[in-house]
Amino acid sequence: MATTLKITFKxxxxxxxxxxxxxxxxxxxxxxxxxxxxxxxLEALKKLKALEDGSLTFRSACEMGxxxxxxxxxxxxxxxxxxxxxxxxxxxxxxITIEPLQNMPxxxxxxxxxxxxxxxxxxxxxxxxQKSKTxxxxxxxxxxxxxxxxxxxxxxxxxxxMLCYSACPVYGQDxxxxxxxxxxxxxxxxxxxxxxNSTEKQQRLDKITxxxxxxxxxxxxxxxxxxxxxxxxxxxxxxxLKIKGSIHAAIKPLKKIFTCTSLNSSLPxxxxxxSWWLQNKTTLGYxxxxxxxxxxxLWAIFYVLNLSFPPLFTNLQxxxxxxxxxxFISALGHSISWxxxxxxxxxxxxPSKSFLFLKFTGLISGWxxxxxxxxxxxxxxx
Amino acid sequence: METITQHDILIIGGGxxxxxxxxxxxxxxxxxxxxxxxxxxxxxxxxxxxxxxxxGVINPEDSLEAHAYDTIKGSNYLADQDAVxxxxxxxxxxxxxxxxxxxxxxxxxxxxIATRNFGGMSKPRTAYAADKTGFYLLHSLFERSxxxxxxxxxxxxxxxKILTCENQATGIIAIQQRTGQIFAFSAKAIILATxxxxxxxxxxxxxxxxxxxxxxxxxxxxxxxxxxxxxxxxPTGLARTGILITEAARSEGGYLLNKNNDRFLKxxxxxxxxxxxxxxxxxxxxxxxxxxxxxxxxxxxCVHLDLRHLGESLIKEKLPLVREVAKTxxxxxxxxxxxxxxxxxxxxxxxxxxxxKTATPLKGLFSAGETACLSxxxxxxxxxxxxxxxLVFGNIAGKTTAKFVDTQPQNPTLDQTQLKKESDRLAKLxxxxxxxxxxxxxxxxxxxxxxxxxxxxxxxxxxxxxxKLTKLKQRYQKIxxxxxxxIFNTEFLAYLELSNLxxxxxxxxxxxxxxxxxxxxxxxxxxxxxxxxxxxHHHLITRAPDGLKISLKPVTITKWPxx
Ligand SMILES: Cc1cc2nc3c(=O)[nH]c(=O)nc-3n(C[C@H](O)[C@H](O)[C@H](O)COP(=O)(O)OP(=O)(O)OC[C@H]3O[C@@H](n4cnc5c(N)ncnc54)[C@H](O)[C@@H]3O)c2cc1C
Ligand code: SF4
Ligand code: FES
Numbered sequence: 001m002a003t004t005l006k007i008t009f010k011x012x013x014x015x016x017x018x019x020x021x022x023x024x025x026x027x028x029x030x031x032x033x034x035x036x037x038x039x040x041x042l043e044a045l046k047k048l049k050a051l052e053d054g055s056l057t058f059r060s061a062c063e064m065g066x067x068x069x070x071x072x073x074x075x076x077x078x079x080x081x082x083x084x085x086x087x088x089x090x091x092x093x094x095x096i097t098i099e100p101l102q103n104m105p106x107x108x109x110x111x112x113x114x115x116x117x118x119x120x121x122x123x124x125x126x127x128x129x130q131k132s133k134t135x136x137x138x139x140x141x142x143x144x145x146x147x148x149x150x151x152x153x154x155x156x157x158x159x160x161x162m163l164c165y166s167a168c169p170v171y172g173q174d175x176x177x178x179x180x181x182x183x184x185x186x187x188x189x190x191x192x193x194x195x196x197n198s199t200e201k202q203q204r205l206d207k208i209t210x211x212x213x214x215x216x217x218x219x220x221x222x223x224x225x226x227x228x229x230x231x232x233x234x235x236x237x238x239x240x241l242k243i244k245g246s247i248h249a250a251i252k253p254l255k256k257i258f259t260c261t262s263l264n265s266s267l268p269x270x271x272x273x274x275s276w277w278l279q280n281k282t283t284l285g286y287x288x289x290x291x292x293x294x295x296x297x298l299w300a301i302f303y304v305l306n307l308s309f310p311p312l313f314t315n316l317q318x319x320x321x322x323x324x325x326x327x328f329i330s331a332l333g334h335s336i337s338w339x340x341x342x343x344x345x346x347x348x349x350x351p352s353k354s355f356l357f358l359k360f361t362g363l364i365s366g367w368x369x370x371x372x373x374x375x376x377x378x379x380x381x382x
Numbered sequence: 383m384e385t386i387t388q389h390d391i392l393i394i395g396g397g398x399x400x401x402x403x404x405x406x407x408x409x410x411x412x413x414x415x416x417x418x419x420x421x422x423x424x425x426x427x428x429x430x431x432x433x434x435x436x437x438g439v440i441n442p443e444d445s446l447e448a449h450a451y452d453t454i455k456g457s458n459y460l461a462d463q464d465a466v467x468x469x470x471x472x473x474x475x476x477x478x479x480x481x482x483x484x485x486x487x488x489x490x491x492x493x494x495i496a497t498r499n500f501g502g503m504s505k506p507r508t509a510y511a512a513d514k515t516g517f518y519l520l521h522s523l524f525e526r527s528x529x530x531x532x533x534x535x536x537x538x539x540x541x542x543k544i545l546t547c548e549n550q551a552t553g554i555i556a557i558q559q560r561t562g563q564i565f566a567f568s569a570k571a572i573i574l575a576t577x578x579x580x581x582x583x584x585x586x587x588x589x590x591x592x593x594x595x596x597x598x599x600x601x602x603x604x605x606x607x608x609x610x611x612x613x614x615x616x617p618t619g620l621a622r623t624g625i626l627i628t629e630a631a632r633s634e635g636g637y638l639l640n641k642n643n644d645r646f647l648k649x650x651x652x653x654x655x656x657x658x659x660x661x662x663x664x665x666x667x668x669x670x671x672x673x674x675x676x677x678x679x680x681x682x683x684c685v686h687l688d689l690r691h692l693g694e695s696l697i698k699e700k701l702p703l704v705r706e707v708a709k710t711x712x713x714x715x716x717x718x719x720x721x722x723x724x725x726x727x728x729x730x731x732x733x734x735x736x737x738x739k740t741a742t743p744l745k746g747l748f749s750a751g752e753t754a755c756l757s758x759x760x761x762x763x764x765x766x767x768x769x770x771x772x773l774v775f776g777n778i779a780g781k782t783t784a785k786f787v788d789t790q791p792q793n794p795t796l797d798q799t800q801l802k803k804e805s806d807r808l809a810k811l812x813x814x815x816x817x818x819x820x821x822x823x824x825x826x827x828x829x830x831x832x833x834x835x836x837x838x839x840x841x842x843x844x845x846x847x848x849x850k851l852t853k854l855k856q857r858y859q860k861i862x863x864x865x866x867x868x869i870f871n872t873e874f875l876a877y878l879e880l881s882n883l884x885x886x887x888x889x890x891x892x893x894x895x896x897x898x899x900x901x902x903x904x905x906x907x908x909x910x911x912x913x914x915x916x917x918x919h920h921h922l923i924t925r926a927p928d929g930l931k932i933s934l935k936p937v938t939i940t941k942w943p944x945x
Contacts, residue, residue, distance in 0.1 A: 015867060038622060050821030054873040055865030059422075061589045064625050064707055066517055067426040083710060107560055108870040118423075126525035128484065141440075141481045143493035149486060156486045156518065160425050185525075195484065 004036045005094065007086055009044065011056065012099040014106045026106065028097075035086045041096065042070050042081035045110075058110040065229060068161030072110045073099040078163040078227045101166035117165045120178050124186035124208060128198035148193035155188035155237050157230045164224035164234050170217050177217035178208065180224035180234035186215075187237040190244055209245040218242070285340050292334035299327025324371075331367040335360060386566045386796060389417040389534070390787045392554060394541050394596065395575030396424025398432075398516070398772035399751025399779070401523040402476075403573050406780025408530045414784060417567065419536040419556060421591065421875070424524050428577055428592050429772070432516025433628035433703060434500060435508035436480075436773070437766040438473035441497060444505045446470045453767060454942050456502040456659045457760025458902040458912065460609070460920070463940040465738055465756040469767075469774055476773035477509050485522040487511050488700070498700075499633040502659040502764040513628050513703045516769060539565075540875055541595065543804045544572065544603040544747065545796055551603065551747035552794040555804045559875070562868025564805050570790040571746050571783040574600060574734060575776065578752040579886045580613075583727035583836075584828030587619055587626040590876075596753040598882035600734045601889070605742045606922040608755040608935070609732035610886070611893035612903045614763055615837045617663040619726025620712050621684045627723055629765045631704050631716075632656040634696065637688040638667070639720070640675040646685075661762040661903045664725040668837055671724075679722050686720040693717075725837055729768060731759040731903065732893075735922055735935075740779040746786075746794075750779040757920065760937075761902025812874055816862035820876045823861065827854055827883060835890050840908045844895045851891065855884055888930060893921045896932050914944055 014026040031048050039047075042060055049056045058081070059069040065083040072081050075089050075097050090096055100106050105113045164180035165171050171179045178186075186208050189195060208215045218238045225235040302323050339360040391407055393400050396418055404418050420427065439449050449470040454461050481487055481495060488496045488510050500508040511518040527533055538559040545553045545566070553568035579594025580586045597607055617638070618627040632638070638656055640646045650666040651658040658666075667685050670676055676683035689697060689704070694717045697705055701716075708716050733755035740748045751772045758771060834847025858881065865873040899913035900906050920935040 016869065046821075049873070050819070054819070054863060055867065055871075057865075057870055057872050059426075061422055061426045061591050062428065062431050063589060063623070064431060065710065066514070066703075067422075067428075067430045067589070069422065069426045108867070111870050113560075114423075122528045125529070126484075127529045139475065139478050139482060141478045141487075141495055144489055145493040146489050146491065148493070149489055152486060156521075158521075159430075159517070160521070189484070192484065192486075 004034045005087065005090065006032060006034050007044075007090060008032055008093075008095040009048065010095055010097045011045075011048075011109070012097075013056075013109050014100070015108055037085065037087045039086050040082050041072075041074055041079075041084055041086055041089070041098065044086050044096075045081065045098070057108045066159060068159040071101050071161045071163050071166070073101060073166065078102075078166040080161060080163070080229045083229060101162065103166055103168065103172045104162070114162045114165075116175065117162045117179055117181055118160070120182035121160065121185050124178070124182050124189070125200045125204050126185045126189055128189065128195035128200045142194045144193050151191050151193070152188050154231065154233050155184050155191065158184050158188070158228075158232045158234075159230055161229065163227045163229060167223040167227040169221055169223065170219055174217055178215055180218075180238060183208070183215055183218070183241055184232055184234040184237040187241045187244075190241065205245060205248040208241065209249050215241050215245060285337050289334060289337035292330045292337060295326060295330025296334055299323060299330060302327070328367070328371055331371070332364070335363045335367065338363065386553070386568050387417070388415075388793050389567065389569050390414040390793075391416045391571045391573065391783050392567055392569040393418050393573045393575060394420075394554065395427070395573075395577060395751065395753070396420030396422075396524075396535075396537075397427035397429040397575060397577050397751060398519055398523060398769060399577075399753075399776040400424070400427075400573070400575035401520070401527055402773050402776030403575060403750055403780035403783070404527055404533050405523065405530075406777040407784045408532050408780075410781050410784035411788070412530075412532060414532060414787065416533045417536060417569070418527070418533055419539045419541060419554075419567075421538065421540045421559075421595075423537045424527075424535070425521060426591075427520060428589050429516045429520045429769070431587070431589070431626065432519070432769055433513045433626060434630040434633075435498060435510035435515045435766045436473075436477055436519070436769045437500065437503065437508050437764070438477040438770055439470065439507055440474045440477055440495060440509060441505065441507065444507050448504055449473070449507060451942060452502055452504050453758060453764055454760070456762055456764040457758070458762060459914075459918065459942075459944050460612075460760030460901065460937055461758050462756060462938040463942055464938050465758045467940060468738060469756075469758045469771065472774040472777070473770040476770065476777065479777075480519060480522055480773065483522050483526045485511060485518055487518075498630060499657060500765045501629050501632070501654075501657050501663070503766075508630075508633075508766040510630065512699075513630050513701050519769060519773075540878070541576075541599065542808060542878060543800075544599050545800050545804075546603055546744065547794060547797050547800075550745040550794060553796050555801070555808075557808070557875075559870050562871060564808055566796060566801055568793045568796050569746075570787040570793055571748060573740075573779050573783060574747070574749040574753055575751040575772075575779070576753045578730035578733075579883065580727050580730065582828065582883050582887055582890075583613075583831050584825065585619065585624045585724075585832060586727040586828075587616060587624055588727070593879035593883050594730075594753075594886035595879065595882045596749065597733060597889075598885040600742065600747070600749065601885060601923075601925055603744060603747065604925065605744050605747065606735040606924045606933075607732060607889050608735040608920050608922055609757055609760075609893070610730075610889040610923060611835075611897050611921065612731035612759075612761050613727060613835070613890065614660055614729040614731060614903050615664040615725040616728035617660060617667055617725050618687055618721075618723040619728075620707065621679050621681045621722035621724055623711050624726045625707050625711050626726070626728070627687060627704055627708070627721060628701075629660070631687060631689055631701055634700055635689075635692050637691075638663070638723075639686040639688050640670045641677050642675060643686075644675075646670050646675065659762055659764060660728075661905075664837055665905055667725055677722060681722075682724065684722040684724045687716075687723045688720055689716040690718065690720070727832075727836075729763055731755070731757065731761065731763050735920075738778075739782045740775055741782065746790075748779050748783055750775040761904060811877065812863070812868075812871075813866055814861060814863055814877075816860040818857050818861040820861060820863075820873060820880055823854065823857055824876070824880055824883070827851075827880070827887065830854065831887060831890075835887075835894050837905065839894055839904070839906050841895065841906075844891055847891050848888075848895070851884070851887055858884060889923045892930055892932060893923060896921060918944065 061067045070081040222235045497506040543555040574596040576596030580588025671683040734749040899917045
């Protein structure tokens with residue numbers, strides 16, 4: 001016969017009336033219940049509801065740790081109540097404390113409002129449409145080897161229980177942070193070997209690399225991974241996503257230079273005209289930006305050549321001077337047009353002004369530093 | 383309830399069937415406004431617990447004919463063969479469609495969708511995603527549905543009534559759990575995809591949300607329920623909790639052993655052994671237990687499922703969830719230990735009577751998924767046919783309704799007296815007081831159903847069951863609630879669900895009593911033989927003023943005559 005224990009359950013209660021006025025601040029209520037070693041916390045709650053207080057409110061469904069309904073905080077740790085046993089978590093004084101998940105509004109007792117995390121998951125566009133050449137092509141399964149699939153095995157295991165949102169200190173501070181669950185979901189669709197050519201892929205990366213609502217808030221505390229009941233490792237997914245995001249952010253401008261067709265979404269993609277840059281102020285901005293980039297390139301080549309021994313053009317003082325100023329002005333122009341174009345972009349995601357300004361000042365200081373180093377190299381310190 | 387929310391299509395249920403219907407409707411006509419109403423967040427629907435896989439002919443060495451024949455044979459020739467033919471034709475397309483949407487199917491080395499054997503299937507044709515197929519499927523569908531702004535989700539809304547007017551379904555009444563407010567919806571078409579009613583039984587693989595709401599709603603709206611006596615008992619539920627150990631455990635090579643460590647199925651089905659259809663395996667287990675060859679456990683007599691010879695790596699790769707739940711919920715590790723299992727209530731073959739286009743006789747009302755009955759499962763469902771059914775007929779329901787609403791110029795007007803009556807009824811029920819409580823009554827109902835309409839039935843027990851049911855219904859009237867809040871009142875919902883369960887229970891008992899033969903999942907000790915001459919037909923149950931009425935419907939035969 002299984003041994004039983006009499007346990008005191010300290011359960012956080014919270015109720016509000018329909019007109020949204022609080023009856024009381026959340027408070028703790030104690031219940032006593034005899035439980036055997038096969039009783040999960042959820043079963044204990046169900047018994048309490050049946051025997052003690054029918055108004056005790058919590059969510060549950062599958063009772064096998066798959067549906068993600070029963071997330072709550074037991075003895076300070078976010079868990080699935082159906083997957084842990086009372087005897088395993090009991091404290092020395094024979095009590096178990098049960099609270100609702102943190103970082104989200106309470107609806108009643110242990111039931112919380114998970115709509116914000118769920119909307120964050122929606123915002124990363126967890127879907128794709130493969131571009132197919134013709135519409136009436138019969139549908140085929142996209143091949144994927146077990147090795148390719150293994151890359152997403154962890155991330156696809158997420159049951160959207162939102163325990164990680166409850167554990168995440170960053171999300172607790174800043175509700176703009178996309179959060180571990182949504183990050184994992186974004187990573188799952190990014191890392192999948194299928195869906196490579198989907199339009200959503202670019203938008204998703206743009207979205208998560210933009211400063212607001214993006215992934216950069218994650219400070220790698222790792223609490224999300226330690227509470228995840230499905231070993232999804234959202235912290236790892238977020239770091240991998242950061243790498244993907246950085247590469248994306250770095251490659252994007254390069255792509256723009258090489259494929260002038262994608263310079264501006266308002267451009268007719270298949271029909272770029274010679275005077276596309278006169279279409280509007282933004283296209284002009286792009287034009288100036290790319291033009292100044294050519295100036296910088298020339299400048300850089302000139303200096304690199306001049307670094308060789310003996311320097312190529314030492315006797316052409318005036319030419320060197322000219323090229324230096326030409327390059328420096330190009331660099332300035334490039335930075336300014338960069339900043340200016342950034343402000344003009346209205347298609348999502350529009351990076352925030354402070355972010356752009358930071359980039360701008362960074363760039364300018366970078367240019368000045370490089371120029372100083374090169375000049376001092378050529379002419380000696382001044 | 384002054385405002386009435388209007389949509390073109392209302393889909394009730396966010397499981398595999400409901401989500402698939404929503405996606406089909408929006409992709410058929412992106413201009414439609416679609417409501418997806420579910421009493422839990424769609425990702426919490428019980429589809430999430432499905433483990434084994436989805437059947438469909440995707441291997442070149444397999445054939446549609448073979449799938450159809452296996453299904454019909456498995457159904458004990460009670461399936462409608464035109465429905466089965468349509469089903470097997472569409473199932474492979476669905477598997478590929480879901481793949482295209484991102485479902486992480488398990489793969490062969492070459493990168494093709496892998497398939498496994500399943501009970502009653504003559505070829506490996508069950509596509510799977512480890513042993514969490516339902517979970518991956520449901521989340522893939524849900525994530526896909528996030529793409530469409532046209533689909534408005536009403537998460538945690540509980541539907542209490544289908545409104546009708548002149549033989550047409552016009553709308554519904556639903557409670558928003560978060561506020562407790564009651565709302566009316568009107569629509570040109572309604573799809574019921576509310577899943578089964580397995581929670582009716584005490585020992586079940588189904589969760590507390592599977593309360594047969596859709597079946598009860600349809601019955602009240604005057605629509606017939608079909609073949610309600612056929613309830614599948616899965617052979618391998620974990621002895622203590624009833625959590626499912628998927629059939630995949632046997633298809634990957636697991637053995638069933640009795641007390642003497644004998645693979646006892648050799649005495650019942652020497653050819654197919656552990657891979658026989660579920661009705662047969664479950665009944666074999668019960669016979670073993672009756673013959674004294676069961677294993678005594680604190681939870682009753684069991685048999686053992688042996689996976690030890692499969693090895694850790696196979697179990698890890700193909701049956702991770704089996705290992706996880708066996709460890710967590712039974713304290714045994716299948717790599718080293720035997721798993722105690724016993725038959726457990728699992729699946730409703732019967733349900734709302736619909737045609738090949740998923741339409742009910744009530745204009746504007748459609749149904750798909752476990753709650754509907756076409757029938758493709760007849761007297762016994764083959765494992766992995768039901769998720770495929772949810773996809774195939776969910777899709778058909780979505781397409782059919784999308785076309786149907788085109789023929790309807792505007793939303794029907796709701797009958798105000800019906801509205802008033804329902805909101806008054808709910809208001810009254812919310813504040814009932816009395817000596818009885820919801821939970822103990824549900825427990826008694828579950829025990830009654832196990833005894834009267836369990837795996838083994840006879841006239842006497844069924845009749846006792848009916849008498850007990852009348853008593854339970856009387857007790858229901860005396861229930862008092864201790865939670866009178868409006869916001870998120872789960873006790874009140876359980877109270878409403880219990881009423882639905884009582885309604886469904888009655889249809890089961892009456893149909894089971896009327897079928898004086900044994901066929902598939904319906905096993906009567908007083909009529910142990912299949913009787914094709916008298917009982918090769920479906921049972922339809924409808925509500926009449928003086929109680930439930932039973933009528934007969936012929937089985938459609940196309941290519942496969944009775945043997
Ligand atoms: C443990 C287990 C394992 C299984 N394994 C397999 C398998 O391997 N292969 C296979 O093919 N099949 C399997 N099945 C069967 C299969 O999972 C089900 O038949 C299928 O999931 C049913 O899907 P559904 O969409 O019809 O209903 P469900 O997934 O049950 O969804 C019902 C939906 O209706 C909603 N709802 C219900 N009532 C109301 C109401 N009153 N108001 C508002 N919303 C409501 C619910 O919220 C829910 O969203 C398994 C079943 C179980 C229980
Ligand atoms: S990542 Fe883990 S903790 Fe977070 S929602 Fe998914 S399963 Fe839950
Ligand atoms: S009840 Fe489904 S995860 Fe706990």
